[in-house]
Amino acid sequence: MATIVSYTARPRRITQALLLLAAVAIGVTAYALVWLGRFDELPPGLVEHAVGALVVAVVLQAVVMWRAPYADPVILPLVVLLNLLGIAVIASVDSARILYQDRSSAVADRQMLWAGLGVILCAALLVALRDHRWLRRYTWIAAVTGAVLLLTPLVPGLGSSRYGSKIWISIAGNSFQPAELAKICFAVFFAGYLVSRRDTLALAGPKVLGIRLPRWADFGPILVAWAFAMAVLVFETDLGTSIMFFGLFVAMLYVATDRLSWLVIGAVLFLPPAVIAATQMSHVRTRLTCWLDPLSSENFDRCGQINAGLFGLANGGITGAGLGEGRPNVVPFAESDFIFSALAEELGLVGAFALLLLYLLLVERAFRAAVGISDGFGTLLAAGLGFVIALQVFVVIGGVTRVIPLTGLTLPFLAAGGSSLVCNWIIAGILVRLSDAARRPAARQVPGAPSPAPAGGSPAEAIA
Template sequence: MATVVSYTARPRRLLQGLLLAFAVAIGLGAYALVGLGRFDEVPANLPQIAIGAVVLALALQIAVMWRAPYADPVILPIVVLLNLLGIAMIESVHAANEIYGLRSSASADRQMLWAIIGVVLCIALLVTLRDHRRLRRYTWISAVIGAVLLLLPLVPVIGSARNGSKIWISIAGFSFQPAELAKICFAIFFAGYLVSRRDTLALAGPKVLGIHLPRWSDFGPILIAWGFAMAVLVFETDLGTSLMFFGLFVVMLYVATDRLSWLVIGAVMFLPPAVFAATQMGHVRTRITCWLDPLSSANFSSCEQISQGLFGLANGGITGAGLGEGRPDVVPHAESDFIFSSFAEELGLVGAFALLLLYLLLVQRAIRAAVGISDGFGTLLAGGLGFVMALQVFVVVGGVTRVIPLTGLTLPFLAAGGSSLVCNWLIAGILVRLSDAARRPAARQVDGATAAPVPPQSPKPPQSPQEVTA
C-alpha cells in the first residue's frame, strides 16, 4: 500500500489575459500621451497601433492557452508592456527630430512591424516546439550556427561598421545584427554541452590561494569560448558582445557545476584582453575616456552622446518632464543606445526605476523556471537566457549612467532595431515554453509507488493537494 500525493498547478490563463489587457492599455495610453505632449493631439496612427497591439495580445493569449496552458502568466504581459513602451518612446524621439528638423531612422510604425514579426515567430515557436528537450538534439549544430553568425560581420562584402564596431551585416538594403541570434544559439549549445559534462567539470583540481581550480584537461571548453570572445573583441572591436558571450558561458558553467572558481577564472581571463583593448584600440579607448571624464572641455565634443545623455537624466528629475515633453533630439541615438536616457528624462527617476523593476521581474521569472524545471538542460537554458537579459540591462543602463563604459548593446524590447526585438521575442517564447514545463502538474512518488503525471486535459484540480490511496 502506498500513498501518492498529486501536486497540480492552476493554468492561470485568466490572470495572463487580464495582465495582457492591462499592459496594452498602459502602452497605448503612453503612445497617446506622446502625441498630446508633442502636438497637443492624439497621434493619427494610434488606431492602427491599437489594433495591432490588441490583435497581437489576443494571438499570444490563444497560442499559450493552446500550446502552453501552464506557462508563467507574467512573462508575456511584461514583454508586451516593454515593447509598447519602447514604441511610444521611439515615436517621441521621432516626433522631436521632426520638429527640430533632424533626420530619424526609426519610427513607431517600423518598430510595430518588427514587433509583429517577432510575435509571429514567438507563436510559431510555441506551436512547433512542444518539448524544450528537443533543442538538445541540436547542441553542436547550434554551436556551428552561432559561430558563423558571430563571425559574419567580418565578411568583406556584407559586413559593415557602425560607431566604431563591426557587428552588422547588410544584405539587399536590410541591416541585421547577427550577434542577437547567435546568443540564442550559444545558450542552447552551452546548455546541451554542460549538462552532459557537468560531473567532469565539477571535479576539483589543484587548490591555489583557497580556490579549487579545474583540471587542466577541463580547460578546453572555456578556452574555446574565450577564443571566440577575443575574436569578437579584436576583429570586431565590440567589447560588449564579447563580454556578453564569455560571461554567458562562465555563468552557465557556475550554474552547472556550482563552483565559484569558474567565475573567478573567467574574470581573470577576461581582464587582460579588456585592458589591452582599453589601451591599444582607439574606439574602446575613447569610450574609456568618456566614461572617466565626459564633461571636460577637451573631451566634450568626442563624448557628446554620454554628456547629453547625462543632461537628459538630470532634466528628468524625480517625476520627469512628461511623455512627449523632453528633448531626446539632442542625444545621439536616443531611440536605440540611449533610449533609457530618453525614458528617464520624460518619466523621471520613478519611471526609470519602474522599467528596471519590470526587467527584474522578468529575470526573476526566468530563474524561477530554471529552478522549477525537472531536467538539467532546461535549468541551464532558462538560467542562461535570464542571465543574458540581466547582463544586457546592466551593461546598457550602467553605460548610460556612467557606472561602466559604454558597450553598444541595446535594451531588450525597448530599443529601436529589428534584429534585437525579433530575437528577444524568440527568447520570450523559449522562456514561456520552459516555464510551462516547470509548472506543468506532475505526481510525486511516495513510499516507493510510481505515479503517472496528471495530464493537462484533466479537470480543474482542487485548491489543496489530494491524497489518492493506491
C-alpha cells in the same frame, strides 16, 4: 502496487489575460500621451495601433492556452509592456525630430513591424517546440551555427562597420546584427554541453589557494569560449558583445557546477585582453576616456553623446518632463543606444526605477523557471537566457549612467533595432516554454512506495 497522488496546478490563464490587457492599455495610453504632449492632438493611426496591440495580446493568449497552458502568466505581459513602452518612447523621439528639426522620422513605425514579426516567431516557436528538451539534440549544431553567425561580419563584402564596430551584415540593403541570434544558439549549446559534463567540472581538478581549479582536459571549452570572445573584441572591436558571450558561458558554468572558481578564472582570463583593447584600440579607448572624464574641456566635444544623455537624465528629475515634453532628439541615437536616457527624461527617476523593476521581474521569472524545471538542460537554459537579459540591461544602463564604459548593446524589447527585438521575442517564447515545463502538474509518488515502471518511449524521455 505504488500509490500515485496527483496534484492540480492552476494554469492562471485568466490572470495572464488581464495582465496582457493592462499592458496593452498602458502602452497605447503612453503612445497617445506622446503626441498629446508634443502636438496637443492624438497621434495619427492611434486606432490601428491599439487594434494591433490588442490583436497581439489575443494571439499570444490563444497560443499559450493551446500549447503552454501552465506557463508563467507574467512573462508575456511584461514583454508586451516593455515593447509597447519602447514604441512610445521611440515615437517621442520621432515627434521631437519632426517638431524641432523639421525632418520626418518613422523609426517607431518600423519598430511596430519588427514587433509584429517577433510576435509571429514567438507564437510559431510555442506551436512547433512542444518540449524544450528537443533542443538538446542540436547542441553541437547550435555551437557551429552560433560561431558562424558571430564571425559572419568579418566576411569581406558582407560585413559592414559602423561607429568603430564591425558587427553588422548587409543583405539587399537591409542590415542585421547576427550576434543577437548567436546568443540564443550559444545558450542552447552551453546548456547541452555543461549538463553532460557538470559532475566532472564540479568535482575534478587540483585545489590551489583554496580555489579548486579545473583539469586541463576540462579547461579546453572555456579557452574556446574565451577565444571566440577575444576574436569579437579584437577583429570586430565590440566590447559589449564579447562581454555578453563570455559572461554567459562563465555564468552558466557557475550555475552548472556551483564553483566560485569559474567566476575567478573567467575574470582573470577576460581582464588582460580588455586592458589591451582599452589601451591599443582607438574606438575602445575613446569610450574609456568618455567614461572617466566626459565633461572636461578637451573631451567635451568628442563625448557629446554621453554628455547629452547625462543632461537628459538631469532634465528628467524625479517625476520627468512628461511624455512628449522632453527633447530626446538632442541625444544621438536616442531611439536605440540611449533610449534609457530618453525614457528617464520624460518619466523621471520614478519611471526609470519602474523600468528597472519590470526587467527585474522578467529576470526573476526566468530564474524561477530554472529552479522549477526537473531536468538539468532546462535549468541551465532558463538561467542562461535570464542572465543574458540581466547582463544586457546592466551593461546598457550602466553605460548611459557612467557606471561602466559604453559598449553598444541595446535594451531588450525597448530599444529600436529589428534583429535585437525579433531575437528577444524568440527568447521570450523559449522562456514561456520552459516555464510551462516548470509549472506543469505531474504525478507525485507517495513516499515509501516503489517507483512505477516508466511509460514507454516518448522522444522527450529518450532525450532526458
